[in-house]
Amino acid sequence: MKKKIYNTISILGIFALTCISGYSSNLTSKNQTIKDHTETYKSLFPDNSYNNGFDVSTTKEGIAALHGVLNYGGSVKGKPFWRIAQWNCYNNDIVSANYSFVNNMHNYSVGSIGNRITVDTKNNILVLELNASTEYGKNGITTNPRKNYESWPTLLIDHEWTYDDCLKIADKSEIRMNIDYKVLKVIDKMPAGATNTTLHAAQFQWYITIQNRNTLSEDYGHFIWFGLSFYDNRHEYSPYYAAQDGGKESNTGAFIYTPDMKLILSSQGKAEVGKKFSVNADILPIMKEAFALAQKRNYLTSSKWTDMYIGGTNIGWEVPGTYDVSVEISKLNITYR
Numbered sequence: 495m496k497k498k499i500y501n502t503i504s505i506l507g508i509f510a511l512t513c514i515s516g517y518s519s520n521l522t523s524k525n526q527t528i529k530d531h532t533e534t535y536k537s538l539f540p541d542n543s544y545n546n547g548f549d550v551s552t553t554k555e556g557i558a559a560l561h562g563v564l565n566y567g568g569s570v571k572g573k574p575f576w577r578i579a580q581w582n583c584y585n586n587d588i589v590s591a592n593y594s595f596v597n598n599m600h601n602y603s604v605g606s607i608g609n610r611i612t613v614d615t616k617n618n619i620l621v622l623e624l625n626a627s628t629e630y631g632k633n634g635i636t637t638n639p640r641k642n643y644e645s646w647p648t649l650l651i652d653h654e655w656t657y658d659d660c661l662k663i664a665d666k667s668e669i670r671m672n673i674d675y676k677v678l679k680v681i682d683k684m685p686a687g688a689t690n691t692t693l694h695a696a697q698f699q700w701y702i703t704i705q706n707r708n709t710l711s712e713d714y715g716h717f718i719w720f721g722l723s724f725y726d727n728r729h730e731y732s733p734y735y736a737a738q739d740g741g742k743e744s745n746t747g748a749f750i751y752t753p754d755m756k757l758i759l760s761s762q763g764k765a766e767v768g769k770k771f772s773v774n775a776d777i778l779p780i781m782k783e784a785f786a787l788a789q790k791r792n793y794l795t796s797s798k799w800t801d802m803y804i805g806g807t808n809i810g811w812e813v814p815g816t817y818d819v820s821v822e823i824s825k826l827n828i829t830y831r
Contacts, residue, residue: 620826639684721751
């Protein structure tokens with residue numbers, strides 16, 4: 495049996511050259527249901543209002559140990575469901591950020607020009623601001639612009655489910671990724687004439703893992719990345735992408751699949767800064783396509799569809815270029831029936 499592979503959801507070693515109207519609900523437990531007309535859905539997120547704050551990873555890529563907690567000035571009582579992954583944000587450790595609570599918003603800011611996280615728990619709003627210009631060319635990431643195979647800063651929220659809590663895929667009739675979002679800023683801080691679109695970008699993405707959780711399978715613990723790429727500054731719509739995880743020295747080596755986002759966003763128009771999008775997409779048919787293609791390319795060849803579960807998720811920024819970016823996320827959920 496192959497070794498169990500966990501702690502993989504925290505980082506994508508990916509550089510992908512890569513809306514359907516939605517609904518939302520304030521959720522208090524995993525088993526709470528959501529009624530949408532005559533259909534009843536369950537939620538996979540017990541805390542999509544971020545009431546329990548966040549665990550925080552270290553800034554060193556691939557280190558899964560707990561580094562700190564964002565507990566809203568000590569007011570959080572429960573255990574965080576979400577974790578902040580801040581890989582390669584060496585100059586922007588959010589654990590050391592200044593905290594304030596203004597107008598019902600919890601604010602964490604690293605200095606006056608560094609990264610920022612803002613949380614409005616009453617309205618299910620999360621703002622992730624990654625200012626990559628404070629990283630590139632400085633300690634930790636010494637080159638500017640980024641060179642081939644060098645790592646890049648990320649600012650994500652993620653979660654990985656335990657064996658008992660992960661969601662079996664094969665017996666579901668729908669699995670929907672629900673989100674409202676608005677990219678607030680993308681500021682180009684690349685050195686003049688240095689941009690290489692195969693190396694430099696700003697990407698806002700949401701990924702889940704389709705993972706084998708059958709303990710008797712040779713593929714137990716192995717997975718593929720399935721994602722929706724909502725914003726990529728190189729494209730009006732992020733294109734279809736299916737390949738092995740790579741692009742830098744530290745990567746998972748897993749298969750990555752993202753559909754052509756024009757199929758999902760075309761009714762609302764191309765990706766733009768300052769424009770609000772609402773997505774409520776049944777991804778189950780696309781997940782089946784991703785799994786079939788992965789097996790065709792010799793990934794998970796010892797797996798059956800009935801072995802597969804949603805093992806983890808992450809959403810946020812990956813910025814392999816000198817760009818200062820921010821996004822507002824609301825109504826984030828995965829629902830199923």
